Amino acid sequence: MSVAATTPVDRIVTGFMSAAYPDVGTSLDYSSWILLGGELIDASNVMTGLNVEVFSDALTASLGSATPTATLGVGVVGNYWSLGVDAFNALSENSTTVYTASLPFQVIVKAPQAYAYGVPLMDKPTVEESVTARQLIESFRNRMSPKAFEAFSRLAASESLGGMGLQRHYRHL
Amino acid sequence: MTLSVRQFVTGQALPPCLYLDANVLIAFIVRNHQKNIAAIQLVGEAVSSQCEILVSLLALDEVWHSLAEIWGQSETPRKKVTGAMMKQYAPRLTAKTRDILDLDGVIVLPGRADDGRDIVNIVLKLLSASEMRSRDLFHAGYALHRIAGGLATTDDDFEKLALPDARDFAVIKL
Numbered sequence: 001m002s003v004a005a006t007t008p009v010d011r012i013v014t015g016f017m018s019a020a021y022p023d024v025g026t027s028l029d030y031s032s033w034i035l036l037g038g039e040l041i042d043a044s045n046v047m048t049g050l051n052v053e054v055f056s057d058a059l060t061a062s063l064g065s066a067t068p069t070a071t072l073g074v075g076v077v078g079n080y081w082s083l084g085v086d087a088f089n090a091l092s093e094n095s096t097t098v099y100t101a102s103l104p105f106q107v108i109v110k111a112p113q114a115y116a117y118g119v120p121l122m123d124k125p126t127v128e129e130s131v132t133a134r135q136l137i138e139s140f141r142n143r144m145s146p147k148a149f150e151a152f153s154r155l156a157a158s159e160s161l162g163g164m165g166l167q168r169h170y171r172h173l
Numbered sequence: 174m175t176l177s178v179r180q181f182v183t184g185q186a187l188p189p190c191l192y193l194d195a196n197v198l199i200a201f202i203v204r205n206h207q208k209n210i211a212a213i214q215l216v217g218e219a220v221s222s223q224c225e226i227l228v229s230l231l232a233l234d235e236v237w238h239s240l241a242e243i244w245g246q247s248e249t250p251r252k253k254v255t256g257a258m259m260k261q262y263a264p265r266l267t268a269k270t271r272d273i274l275d276l277d278g279v280i281v282l283p284g285r286a287d288d289g290r291d292i293v294n295i296v297l298k299l300l301s302a303s304e305m306r307s308r309d310l311f312h313a314g315y316a317l318h319r320i321a322g323g324l325a326t327t328d329d330d331f332e333k334l335a336l337p338d339a340r341d342f343a344v345i346k347l
Contacts, residue, residue, distance in 0.1 A: 133204060136213050143221035144277050151275035152220060154268075156213045157204035159243060 133157040178332050178344045181215050181325065188322025188343055190225040194312055195235035196327045197347060198228070198273065202236075203243070208327050208347040215325055215347060220277050228273060229282040229315040231308070236273075237266050282315045292318045295337060302335035317342070 137156045141149050179185075193216070200212035219226050241254045241262050252258075259266070273279060283289055296314035303310065309330050316324045317336070323343030324331060331344045 133210060133213060136210060136217070140217040140221055143217070147275055148220055148277040151272035152217065155202055155272045155276075156216070157202070157209055158269075159203050159240065161203055161205050161243060 175341045176334060176336055176344065177341070178346065181211060181345050181347055183214055183218075185218075185345075187215075187219055187222060187224055187345070190227065190319065190321040190323075191219055191345070192227040192229070192312070192316035192319070192321045192324040193219075193232065194324060194326035194328060194331075195232040195239070197325045198232060198236050199239050200327060200347060202240070202269070211347045215345070216276070219325075224278050225280055225321075226276065226278045227280050227282055227316060227319055227321055229312065231311050231315065233270065233273070233281075235308075236269070240266060240269060280319075282319060284319075288318065298337040299335065302337065304333045305330050 133156065137153050140152060144152065197208075197212050197215065200206045200208040201216045203209060206212070216226075237259070238254055241258050244262055244265070245252045245254055245258050274281070283292060292311075292314045295317050296310050299305070299310050299313055299317075303313075305313070309328065312326075313324065313331065313334055317340075320340070322341070323345050325345045325347065327347045329346070331346075334342075334344065336342055
């Protein structure tokens with residue numbers, strides 16, 4: 001099933017909840033972040049249903065706020081979900097369900113489609129993710145003491161997991 | 174007594190006294206951790222809202238071990254953490270620990286030498302009432318001993334916590 005790019009967004013949200021979600025189970029292994037309406041959304045939580053309402057609200061809030069900048073693809077290969085600009089292309093041949101729409105959004109991390117392509121997860125965060133973390137950290141600058149902010153900004157996102165083994169190990173720590 | 178479990182979302186009011194599980198600190202520090210952004214948001218909100226942020230020695234031990242494991246793996250895959258590695262990483266661990274302690278509102282538990290026995294007694298009550306692993310029981314024991322309003326974690330197991338007395342307690346999940 002595919003939905004044309006001009007499909008109203010409420011159809012897409014409905015698709016998330018009524019068509020896509022029941023198939024998810026607990027099998028989503030990798031995380032994605034999407035920025036919608038100024039809110040960072042954990043796509044893995046979207047997929048497991050925890051943030052469906054948040055996601056829906058953000059999606060709705062983003063409507064009409066800007067010229068569409070990219071195409072959102074959501075799909076599933078077996079039990080693995082993928083979401084992102086490239087996800088549609090990666091999944092279109094194998095997906096049981098694919099929705100697309102032109103929306104103003106930004107994909108922050110696109111790990112799931114790395115799986116879809118059959119290549120290892122990214123060891124390093126994308127530029128977009130780094131910028132997002134730094135922007136988030138910076139947003140606290142004037143909300144805590146200078147000494148605390150120095151410590152906070154040195155600690156936050158200061159280390160990186162190395163290979164796949166550790167990434168798997170710490171995914172649910 | 175009321176145990177509430179809720180997902181952390183941006184802008185959510187935090188309890189005035191919040192225990193941080195080790196996994197939250199690790200998620201906060203590790204940039205490609207699945208919960209990194211959420212952990213930065215939670216810790217930032219806790220620090221900036223003048224929460225009492227409870228960090229136990231148990232949690233610090235877990236953070237140290239995890240960081241040593243991460244650094245060790247980057248040098249030699251599948252290498253286990255050794256005493257020699259801990260000594261090698263001492264300057265980096267010291268810097269991380271100092272930064273944690275410098276966050277506004279951080280209180281290290283236990284606070285007094287005689288708190289330990291009380292914490293063990295709480296953990297013993299939890300042991301027979303909850304289906305939880307020992308390390309999680311001790312994290313909960315630290316939080317409940319301090320009469321924290323809640324515990325932040327990425328771990329689903331804290332949903333099984335059986336409170337030993339009448340109080341409101343929130344498990345805030347990342």
